[in-house]
Structures are given as structure tokens and as C-alpha cells.
Amino acid sequence: MALLHVLSNIIKPAQNPVAVPRESTAPNYPLNAPNMVKYQQKQLEMSHLLEQVQEGSLKEVVIIDSMQRFGMDHYFEDQITQTLTQQYKHSQTLLYSSDHDLYAASLRFQLLRQHGFHVPADVFNRFKGENLKFKNALSEDIRGLMSLHEASHLCIEDDKDILDEAFLFSTNFLTARLPHLDDFHASMVQNTLNYPYHKSLARFTKINYLKTHNLEKDWEKLLADLTRMDFNVMQCIYREEIHQVFKWWKELGLSEELKLARNQPLKWYLWSVAMVTNPTLSRQRIEITKPISLVYIVDDIFDVYGTLDELILFTEAINRWEVADKLPSYMKMCFKVIQDTTHEISNVVYQEFGWNPIDHLKKAWASLCNAFLTEAKWFASGHSPRAEEYLKNGITSSGIPMVLTNLFFLLGYGESTGTTDVEGIISSVAAILRLLDDLGTAEDEEQEGNDGSYMEYYMKEQQGWSLSDGRQHVLDKVSKEWKLLNKHCLSPTTIPTSFKTACLNVARLVPMMYAYNDNHRLPVLEEHVKFMFSHNKEDLMW
CATH class of the missing domain: 1.50.10.130 (Terpene synthase, N-terminal domain)
Structure with a gap:
């Protein structure tokens, strides 16, 4: 997990920018001056x-x-x-x-x-x-x-x-x-x-x-x-942020180019809402939604669209950070979006905090695509990796390290004396996501691609285990990762509190994001979304 070492010496506090709320549709406490004073x-x-x-x-x-x-x-x-x-x-x-x-x-x-x-x-x-x-x-x-x-x-x-x-x-x-x-x-x-x-x-x-x-x-x-006043303030802020996210996503044109890929901007934005709860950090929520979206799209490219030869070329292009002429047009388009988005985030960090993390972000994308390619090669060859080998690679292919790398810099943290704590906290969050995803709850994807499973590989290594035994083993591992995550987050460390909170919040959201029912819906999460985003009338999440 070379990517995790990228963050091993980059801790530096910085001031947070303020997002100014705009017009609200909330009925009780619209954001006019008298009610803001009352608030x-x-x-x-x-x-x-x-x-x-x-x-x-x-x-x-x-x-x-x-x-x-x-x-x-x-x-x-x-x-x-x-x-x-x-x-x-x-x-x-x-x-x-x-x-x-x-x-x-x-x-x-x-x-x-x-x-x-x-x-x-x-x-x-x-x-x-x-x-x-x-x-x-x-x-x-x-x-x-x-x-x-x-x-x-x-x-x-x-x-x-x-x-x-x-x-x-x-x-x-x-x-x-x-x-x-x-x-x-x-x-x-x-x-x-x-x-x-x-x-x-x-x-x-x-x-x-x-x-x-x-x-x-x-x-x-x-x-x-x-709390009721705050709810209406946040409704206003979320409304403006969602508008900007949807506008960005539509203008990219990826959903038109990749018809079989997921088209779920509200769902992707929810990760950002969960991670970054401070009302003043609108810019961070909007920006971090972009790499989150692209993780889903690149995952679909590896899982549904690309041949192995094309995926190798695509991964080489990401590692070189230079497009290859032999890439099919949809991969060229996706590569350009990744490149443009990464440079945009780097510019945001530079403008607000005075230094440019582009090299770290490029390495983060390279690590993610390398992990995706490793899985693609396993599936193409029929190779069944050992469970722990799969999980080690799956921690990176979860997308969590890449996303949290971007967030770390967007929150304004940079070079400092060095710690391995960041590596540990990211690894635990990613393991929780990978293990719960692999329990077989993420059945909504309805795609033709192949996905491995930690439980599947682990049970191949055991003798006489039932499906129930396998599920319990996975849940025990999730419990262990939570204990490690708690140790990182609840003990005094040099990791900034805002980043620790963001990591905890990702782990907290994971069960809701993968609690699919037989209709490939997320009923628990949908209920929360209806409450939080009552102004949004469209079913754009699923």
C-alpha cells in the first residue's frame, strides 16, 4: 500500500474557508437577516x-x-x-x-x-x-x-x-x-x-x-x-451544493458516454455530507464529491467496459499521467476528467493553503488503478488469491485511500514532522468498507462484471465452514478494524481532529451504503435522505 505512505509525513493545521449560505426553501426559518440573528x-x-x-x-x-x-x-x-x-x-x-x-x-x-x-x-x-x-x-x-x-x-x-x-x-x-x-x-x-x-x-x-x-x-x-433552525440552515447549504455537484456532473458528459456506468450524483454527494459535517466547509464537500464520483466510474470501467489489454494501457497512462493514443475514446475522456479534476483540486489547495499536492494526488490515482488492474488480472486468469492477499489489495481498490488523500489536503493539512498514524486510520476505514461490501450486500450494481469476495476466498481456505461461519468471520474482522480505528481516533495523536472525524464518519456511513434489500434499494439510507434533502424531488440517487 504505497499510497498510504504518501500521508505519513504531512500534518499541518490550516484555517478553514467559510461557505456563505444562500436562498432557502425551508418553510420555518428562511435565511433572512432577522432569523439568522435569532439563530x-x-x-x-x-x-x-x-x-x-x-x-x-x-x-x-x-x-x-x-x-x-x-x-x-x-x-x-x-x-x-x-x-x-x-x-x-x-x-x-x-x-x-x-x-x-x-x-x-x-x-x-x-x-x-x-x-x-x-x-x-x-x-x-x-x-x-x-x-x-x-x-x-x-x-x-x-x-x-x-x-x-x-x-x-x-x-x-x-x-x-x-x-x-x-x-x-x-x-x-x-x-x-x-x-x-x-x-x-x-x-x-x-x-x-x-x-x-x-x-x-x-x-x-x-x-x-x-x-x-x-x-x-x-x-x-x-x-x-x-436543531430545527440548524436543519433549515443546512437544507439551504445542501441545496446549493447539490446544484453545483449536479451541474458539474452533467457538464462532464460521462453519463452519456458510459451508458452502463453508474449515474448517482446524489449518492456520491452523500459521502461528502457524511465526511465533512462543518457547515462552513461547502467548498470541501463539493470538491471531494468529484474524486468520489470518479472512483465509481473507474470501477465500472474496470469491471464492465474494458478488455484486459485496454485496462493495462489505461493504468499505464494513469501512472505516466499522460494519455495514450491507443486508448479507446471513452478511456481518453475518463482520463482527461481525472486529470482535470485532480489539477483543479490541487489548485484549490494551493490557492487556499499555499502549496500544491499534485504529486501526492497523482500517486493516489496510480495506486488505485494499479489495485484495480491487479484484480482484473486475477479474474481474467481465473486466479484465486489468498484471502489476506485479496484484502490487502482490496483496501486500496476500495477507493478510500485515494479519496481520503484528497480530503486530507482539501482540509488544509500538509508537510510536518511525520507519523504513521494516518496510514493506520485510512487502512482501517478502507478495510471496514471492503469487508462489508464483500458480505454480498452490494447487489444493486446489476452489472455483468466480476467482483471477488474476501469471504469467498477465505472459505476456500477452510474445511467444512458454512456460509454462516464465513459471515461471522467477516463481522469479527470488521469488529477488530473498528477497535483499531477507535484506537487511532480516540487516543492522542498528531492527526488533526477534523480528519479523524471524517474517517470515523466514512466508517459510520458504510453500513447504510451497503444495506441493500431484495429490490436493490437502500431503505434505511433512503429514509434519512428524504428527511435531510426534503427539497430534492428527483430520485437521482439509485
Whole structure:
């Protein structure tokens, strides 16, 4: 994975440009001056409210947790960090004292670990009995079990199975209690099991949180009001961004040239929305959608269109960064789009941050196409690679390293002292995508091309394994990659927080992007899209 080494010494913070929202079609809070003032006033009210809460209290962490679940935490990042720093100073008392129940201990653990504070998993040992198992008496504490379940998703390899046990314990008892709960509380529990905060996207799932929680306190109503205002602000921003993405895609003409290739600009843009959540980073969302789109198109070229000889020529052209006369016209067209888009992104980075990443981006594209070609040669020759050989190549062919390389530079990070952390975090995200894709859920593509599967190759190496055994092995590997990803993202490193968050968000979106039903649709994701993009009337995603 030579590409991953491209990012091993390029960390440098930079200021973010601001995208100015334009005209909104939102009915409640259009972006006129009075409502923008009201919007800003609500943010100040929320900030002042948090300041007034008693330092070290449980209420502090409850409010911060709600801010995160409503997707409002980015407006209060500095204040949240200061508050949790004070909570951490008192963590020995707050987390280990028998005066604090399972809910309080789990919630504090979750928030502190999410924000990079070192909190060992053994804080949960006091909730175990003499048999070193979680006490059955906890099964009556629904709120505590829900909080424990949330905390269990922050597991890293160093946790000595404590959080794995917490996950199984909380899942089993919450599932068992579901039939005995009223509809409202059952919905809360089901939402926790289906959409744990750490592995979900707040902008996609906040509607579920609103539906399953009674907002009775004044601060909850204030936060909900701010969330509704923010929703309409973001609708306006998304509308303008989608317009620009669709305009760019239509003007390229690739969908006309490649009739069998995917034509899903809204779906591609969703990756950008998930990765880059800061409202001010419109330019970044628009620009990163372009290489994302091209990954899908190049994948279709390798999988559907090209002969092996043509694919070799195309890959050589990408490596030389120079078009070859022998390429068929559709490949020449695609090569030119890749080249133009890459130079455009490099120019954006240069204009905004003062240096040009073109060499890194060219290497990223070369690595991706080399990986695609390796797979094409395997399939053409009938060769079945070893499962781990396939996965190593598949991490690059997932497109994640190439896309995240582009994003890293678009966020303004560059040369610095050096770290291998970037390589690890990208590799884990890519492995999660490749493994879940390979579970056979991505059946929407309805194409004639051939795709390998990690599970298929792994099961060939085993004796007497069932399909269920193979699926469980893949899920176990995904769990392991999540632990590695958590370690990179939740531990102090030189990786910028905005990039770590983007990587986590990619991993969070993957299950929704590959949860196809029998009709080759994505019902869970479609429901979120209808909520987030209510102004978009066309079914351009699938």
C-alpha cells in the first residue's frame, strides 16, 4: 500500500474557508437577516446555559451528550472540551465511586473517551459480581443498560474484553426486555441497538432521537429549537451544493458516454455530507464529491467496459499521467476528467493553503488503478488469491485511500514532522468498507462484471465452514478494524481532529451504503435522505 505512505509525513493545521449560505426553501426559518440573528441568539443562549451548570455535575455530560446527538456539538467545541477537561480532573471520583450508578459511569466514560481522554475500561468492574460477570440485577436498569451499550462501542484492543462483555450483556438484556416495554420506551431501546451514537451519523439519525425522547426540560426545548433552525440552515447549504455537484456532473458528459456506468450524483454527494459535517466547509464537500464520483466510474470501467489489454494501457497512462493514443475514446475522456479534476483540486489547495499536492494526488490515482488492474488480472486468469492477499489489495481498490488523500489536503493539512498514524486510520476505514461490501450486500450494481469476495476466498481456505461461519468471520474482522480505528481516533495523536472525524464518519456511513434489500434499494439510507434533502424531488440517487 504505497499510497498510504504518501500521508505519513504531512500534518499541518490550516484555517478553514467559510461557505456563505444562500436562498432557502425551508418553510420555518428562511435565511433572512432577522432569523439568522435569532439563530445566533439561540446558540448564545445554549452556550450560556452550559456555563451556568454546576462544574463536574452529571447534568453537564447529559447536555453535551444531547448536543452531540442533535448534531450541534461543532458549534460549542471549545466549551465542550473545557467542560470535559474539568470532568476528567475529577474522573477518579466520578467514575469509580460507588455513589454513581451505571448510567452516570457509562455516560461519563463514553464522552471522555470520545474526546480523547484516557479512561480505562476497568471502571466497569465495580458493576460485576464475584463471578466477574456483570450483575444480573442491572437488567432492570434500562437507562443504565442503554448507556452501557453506547459505551461498549468505544472498545479498543487494550480493553481486555471488558467492553466486549458489556456489549453482549447490554444487547442480550435490552433485547429480552423489548417485548415488555411500552411503545415509547421500546422505540428508545430499539434506536439505541440500531443506531449507537459512536457508529452513527448525527445528521442522519437525529430525527430518530427526536422521536424517541420526551423533551421536557427548558434546556432540551432550547436545544431542539436550535436543531430545527440548524436543519433549515443546512437544507439551504445542501441545496446549493447539490446544484453545483449536479451541474458539474452533467457538464462532464460521462453519463452519456458510459451508458452502463453508474449515474448517482446524489449518492456520491452523500459521502461528502457524511465526511465533512462543518457547515462552513461547502467548498470541501463539493470538491471531494468529484474524486468520489470518479472512483465509481473507474470501477465500472474496470469491471464492465474494458478488455484486459485496454485496462493495462489505461493504468499505464494513469501512472505516466499522460494519455495514450491507443486508448479507446471513452478511456481518453475518463482520463482527461481525472486529470482535470485532480489539477483543479490541487489548485484549490494551493490557492487556499499555499502549496500544491499534485504529486501526492497523482500517486493516489496510480495506486488505485494499479489495485484495480491487479484484480482484473486475477479474474481474467481465473486466479484465486489468498484471502489476506485479496484484502490487502482490496483496501486500496476500495477507493478510500485515494479519496481520503484528497480530503486530507482539501482540509488544509500538509508537510510536518511525520507519523504513521494516518496510514493506520485510512487502512482501517478502507478495510471496514471492503469487508462489508464483500458480505454480498452490494447487489444493486446489476452489472455483468466480476467482483471477488474476501469471504469467498477465505472459505476456500477452510474445511467444512458454512456460509454462516464465513459471515461471522467477516463481522469479527470488521469488529477488530473498528477497535483499531477507535484506537487511532480516540487516543492522542498528531492527526488533526477534523480528519479523524471524517474517517470515523466514512466508517459510520458504510453500513447504510451497503444495506441493500431484495429490490436493490437502500431503505434505511433512503429514509434519512428524504428527511435531510426534503427539497430534492428527483430520485437521482439509485
